Amino acid sequence: MVSIKDVAWEAKTSFKTVSRVINDDPAVRDETRARVQAAIEALGYRPNSAARIMRSQRSGVIGFISDRVTTQPHAGDILRGAQQVADQHGKVLMTVNLDDESRYPQRALDMLLERRVEGLLYASDYHREVDIPEEMHSVPSVLANGFSTQASLPTFLPDESQAAQEITRLLLAQGHRRIVYIGPNRRLVAAPLRLSGFRQAMREAGVALDTTWTPDGVEGPLGGEEHSRVETIIDGVLRWPEPPTAILCGQDSIAMQTYLALASRGWCVGHDVAVASFDDQRPISTFLTPGLTTMALPHLEMGRRAMRRLLGDTGEQGITRLPFALMERESHRGVGERAVDTIG
Template sequence: MVTIKQVASHAGVSFKTVSRVVNNDPTVKSANREKVLQSIQALGYRPNRAASLTRRKKSGIFGFIADDLLKVPYTFDLIRGAQQVAWENNKELMVLNVNEDRYTAEKAAQNLIEHRVEGIIYAAMYHHEVVLPDILQECPTILANCFCKNPRFPSIVPDEIQAAETVTLSLIDAGYKKIAFMNLNELIIAAQDRKKGVINAFNRRGVSLENLHIEPVFYGPAGQEVSCSREVTAKIVHEFKPDAIICGQDPIAVEAYFVLQSMGLQVGKDIGIASFDDWDTIPTLLQPALSTMALPHFEMGAWALEYLLNGREDKVHEKLPFTLVKRGSY
């Protein structure tokens, strides 16, 4: 690692001048400031921000890069899980939210490394493939709720196949035999794997796939989808006549409730409804309350920080199961 003394020697200035530039002292002469900044860039020097906070060899700080995570309330549990483990181990968690337009992942990673974090969790808003800056290879890093095509980083993601299989088996075992699945955008991993899980459940119970109808309700590129949840609900009820509907996420279930009510159908009595995510207060606000598969966000955040705390270096790629939260919708 490049030291501040090496920067001073390269720039031809004193140690104190470099320190003043790093700390944005406005009294530094512009010529000296420019020389120091050029030397910092040439040598790849990164200020040790954590040194001012501790004299220990380790900073006691772990970084958390949140990739648009704060847009959706239920994903906060990724941070909460990591924070809980950090507190239990007398560590600090430094959280930075990033997006393409304002604060990039590369800038966030550089900021964290300058603070000499002991490890970094990179977490995404939804389960998908990510492309990460090379700078993250300079620090132990694990991905949560996302993965890299090139498996250079370990990852922890939700088991989408298990989730869909579990909820479908629950419906079938409850007596529902004709089931419609209103899926997410089938361009994304969650939709693809959940489709497999639903089909697996039908095959496991020996129910004909003629009794299964699968149709996405989101179309277009991920992040720019157009929803047609209400239209698809009405179409499925009229044409397929299911006795139960599985919704790709809780907001879709809300739309389905509205449509079914307008058609004079009572959820939990005339037709069963199940969903995914356990999104904040949505499931309990609906009447009857919505049965849904809870994403393991808290568990993923906790698992990721424990991985870093244990100093593991294996490029493990783990999956954590969802939990069925059974309520009154079927």
């Protein structure tokens, strides 16, 4: 491999001058600089980052520990957001996935620490509690999409309750009052938060609710869930003397099932009944017709903010909840709206 000395020899100067040129030191005559540049070009020289790191004691690497992030469809946006910010700061990311059984967290962490990472960003696939390895404290660390009750690290989470309130208010604003909320898997951290957000928005609007309005759409353990309840729920709900005018689904896969169940009973989403949801799972939310109105998880933003916290000096402590974004498509229109038009 060609080194700084080879370049120096080629440019007929000392290797120190070459070093200066590489580092944009102004104390080099233009003529000399040009000669060195030419030599670099001619030899195809590239600075050896290992040597630089050793000398400067700064690796420029941030460790990104992704707890199954690559398996979850677009949690990868956390990575994208983190990378954008890291890039702006001239840092690079070294990513380790923990989804593969053979790779122990311990080993992954050792690897990153040996590479002298300047910070650690731990991201999880969905909003949940995570186990933080001890050694993460030996270097500045932040959490995204996951939280730890033992460790107190800067943490960035989706604001589930805000999302639920916002989407519920959207439906209320359309005139809907009879809204059924089909909850996601109870074992999700998001479940009680979304439910309480929904309840609060409804209460504020003066709508009374009992639990028949908030059934669970999913059964079984995480990962191996059964969505079969959705069809039964829709079936029952449509038989009510006064059926709901809107259905809020706790996650997009429930919405997909809701579309199906409604369609097979001759109901038209966005016309006979409004549907809205959470997550904005891409292939589903964009390709359903009518387009699914849903609250998009702030993955990109969690990645950005977490990385900014790691790299910037100004720092929020504790948990920061980031708002979902409303993806307003067509499914949230329905009878409620028309009811308002005719009544009001």
